[in-house]
Amino acid sequence: MPDFDKMMQRQQVLADFGELALRSSDLDRILAEACRLVGEALGTGRAKILEIVHAERQLLVRAGVGWDPGIIGFLRMPMEERTSETFAIEAGEPVISRDIAAEDRFDVPRFMKEAGVVALVNVPVFLPGGRAYGLLQVDDTRPRDFGQDEIQFLRTYSTLLGPVIDRLLLARALRSTEERFRLTVEAALDYAILLSDPQDRITDWLPGAQAVFGWTAEEAVGQPVAITFTPEDRASGQDRWETETARKEGVAPNVRWHLRKDGQRVFIEGSTRALRTPDGKLLGFLKIGQDVTERRAAEDRLRESEERFRQFGEASSDLIWVRDAETLQFEYLSPAFEAIYGEAREAVLSGDTLQRWADLIHPDDRERALSMIHRVRAGERAMSAFRIIRPSDGEIRWIENTDFPLYDSTGRVQRVAGLAKDVTEARMSAARLEVLVNELQHRSRNLLGVIASVASKTLGEEGAAADFQARLRALSRAQGLLSRYGSNIAEVGALVRAELAAHTEVHPPKVAVSGPQVLLTARQVQNFSLALHELTTNAVKYGALRDGKGQLSVTWTAERIGEGERLLTLDWIESGVDLQPEKVTRRGYGRQLIEKALSYALRARTEFVLGEDGVRCRIQLPLE
Template identity: 70%
Template sequence: MADQDATMRRQRLLADFGEFALRSENLDEVLQEACRLVSEALGTKRAKVLEIQEGGQLLLVRAGIGWDPGIVGNLSLTMSERSSESYSIGSRGPVITQDISKEKRFDVPDFMRKAGVVALVNAPILLPGGGTFGLLQVDDTKPRDFGQEDTEFLRTYTMILGPVIDRLLKMRQLRAAEERFRLTVETALDYAIFVTDEEDRITDWLPGAAAVFGWTAEEAVGQHGGILFTPEDRAARQPEREIEMARADGVAPNVRWHIRKDGSRVFIEGSVRALHDGGGELRGFLKIGRDATERRAAEERLRESEERFRQFGEASSDLIWMRDAPTLAFEYLSPAFEPIYGRSREEQLAGNTLERWTELIHPDDRELAVQQLLSVRDGARANFEFRIIRPSDNELRWIRNTDFPLLDNAGRVRRLAGIAKDVTEEKASAARLEVLVAELQHRGRNLLGVVSAVAGRTLGHAGDVEHFRSRLQALSRAQGLLSQSGSDTVEVGALVRAELEAYAEAGPPKVVISGPRVRLTSRQVQNFALALHELTTNAVKYGALKGEAGQLSVHWSVGRTGKGRGSLALEWVETGYEVPPETGRRGYGRELIEKALSYALRARTEYALDAEGVRCRIELPLA
């Protein structure tokens, strides 16, 4: 009768535990109640649950009854080979020790000996699917023979306890996942997340959707998903097309402009996913989209900035470049690189760009150029000039570089940039200017010498001041032509026309001027202009330009001297007028032509005056 009562009591305790486990969702409470009920059922007043931890290396006293609070929840046992706990877990069955003082099979932990444990029984707690949670261990403080009924009861008890533990563990994991999901969707306010039913009616409207689109959950739920689309997309039936694609393929992209509650537009990058139940039936659609309005605007501004930079770089005749600071390798070269350096950008940007750049630099300037780059990488600015040998034509060119560092937000040099300008012509102009200044000084001295000679010949032969003034004007005209040409040479035709136009408005057929383009140096121009002036003056006073009948022909040609040098031969011929009788006096003009030109310009001259008119030939070597 006593055994029957014990059995009934144990069955009632099992029922009580099952009822408690169904009501409770707290694992620690369930384990603690399991220990209390099993100790009552076996009459030991001591029991504990050991949980496997650290991948099977330790056993934590997770719950217990009749044990010091400092042990429960704190003490861990090592799962050694000689422990009854390890053996029970390994054999997946109960293990009994009737009296630990006589136990030879296993080692008993010291804390149990100190607590007065004499007898114990272990029963593994198995989880559905074959896993092991740990052990249910019942202890007694006196020797005891745990019989078959005891072990069978423990097996039944742990078989109930295992699924209960498994359910609570999974509930805890599920709730943790749900909490993580809740925190995620509530804090990810730049992500619009919502759910629609199979007809695309909004059923769940999460905080991110409210933050992005402006509608509250009360306003959005029940509305058609198409309310978020722009009028033009609704007119094009884009909402329906997205849903049909998600229905057919499982997912559809949603990357386009949408409408907020206030009518403003927001650019969404997202997708629509079909939701199916366990049987594969469509239940609705999950829509997730990120507000990319600001990023898209920033990207658009960046594209516009890059396009402006590209247009500026392509339009500039100067080279604009950028280098990576650590390697000094080119990252960008504007199109001006090709005409300046004589190499294509594609060729220059291939391989080791620093080495390919330095090989273009004149050997004497390479060290300077590289040192300047290194100083810019250290944060300095640099302005320097160097020479290159342009490979396209082997021409030596001067380059002026203006280099400066580009810093990141931390103030470190991230890139090097600069502007390079071909200053070869500028340097040549400067050199020519120096030559011209020296020539001007020389020309001034020569001009003073000529004026002095003219003054001496004119005034010394009792000539009047008017003749002197006219000869100075001839020199002035020659100097004016030199200034207009921008160089130290004047074209012969310009000299002849300037002199004749100064005295008469004569043109063909009265005056015929012809000849190729030939330039005289400044030293030749001054004396040659005086000779032309004397010929013109005599023609106006006595010759072909005095009356209406006379004719004048001025022609010149280019030939070679006996030594092979270029020479100019000018023919001045006056005809068709009444030649006055020759007085026999040789004036300054004829003397200038026949003697001064020969002395000053090494010219050969022939001058003849007869009944037919005047013929003068001047031949001088060209510089």
């Protein structure tokens, strides 16, 4: 073909490519057509475009003609130093290999050899600004000496190709950005976004605006933005003030209650911004606002809760305190602190608040009080009592603290809090009462002793007088146990063991005593101890404790029988005794006490059986 015809053909290729680039915005189609046109123009039928993958320093076969479909869009070549592709890109000049069999400058990729490539030319493609995009590579299956006219044609072709690729890449990025923006705007349903004209009439009503205000786009477009304002704001001109402020200053705050289509109100936090052309002409307004109604309601509830807590704390005579669990510094200290501790709150809330508080505690109690704080920080609840020395008057006061942890949403101890009260007077009253009760118990025992002495001198030491004195001593022992346990309670096991110890020296295994700790009130102790006394004295005189040959088992349990009710069951079992019950003909005082007096006085149920080998007695007593 004459050179003139080749030149015209190549000019037509350039024209066809330029026309395609103007008509199409599909980058993949344009690159594929560019490869087809250049392959035909040079008569090889083979060409490809390699795109640089900068992050991995590779070349991707982005488009091509005359190649296996499995290569186009998939095959990647490493940008190694001894490849003609890398050299062409870095040098910025075409690189020709006339016959790869004789090529000693570069390594040729295996897939090209396997495809029968013999000659090739690489022409770098640059984007505007000199950024390398990749290569235009023309291949031939025969040895070929690419002429200067062909090289110039390829350079011109790649020069046209670079701006086209750049434009389409920018367009693709813009479309992607616009799509992301559209999806973001449409998904932001808690943001009301709308546009209005210079007269503040709605021109664009996006999905978020419909979700927040309730009007559809068809209903809202053309309406004044003032439809979203409350009647009182419209009456006061807030809608006009907002647009005028935005017109003059560029932006105006829009933070107020607004009106929905259904008449409900929503609180919006946002702004109105003026939109202008580069020469300053007003196009309209952009309004963006977030629906924060629920957040505002939650904040109002929190403020109300905090205010109630503050009022409660200030009105309470007990001290309320809160510490940060990490630093143990006070976050809150109620006014009662000053009345209880005799120190100004400001003095303790400054500096190291833990140390300032610890300095007020009595030295003997300080370590124990501080250990309670650390236990609560670890998640425990604790109660403690300690003494303080008030700076105001030097008086020692007793403080009772109830400490507890406060957790965050993840279950971590976030704060340590507590209640404290001054219990000095209560402790002093309790101490005085204990002295009085002990004195009363002491006098009661003395009185019982006086009665026993009078009975002895009046009635003698034998018979009924001796029994009377023994029962008085049983009552005295019960009074002694009441004093030991705090004046109004006594423990069942202590009553049983005290009565047995007073009458016998027989010990296990002949005598077995067992049962849980069960407390009886003073009213129950009097009659119960007399019943134990009668059982014990009868066992000493006639039963298991008479000569040490028998055995005695005293056991008891406490079980729940109803809502808040408990029942004591005591079993007295004697064995190994030759009792001969047929010879027992009368019921003595002790048996009458057990079977009748306990039932009448304490609502007890009793069973008293005289067996052949000893007494079996069960006492079931409701516990108070």
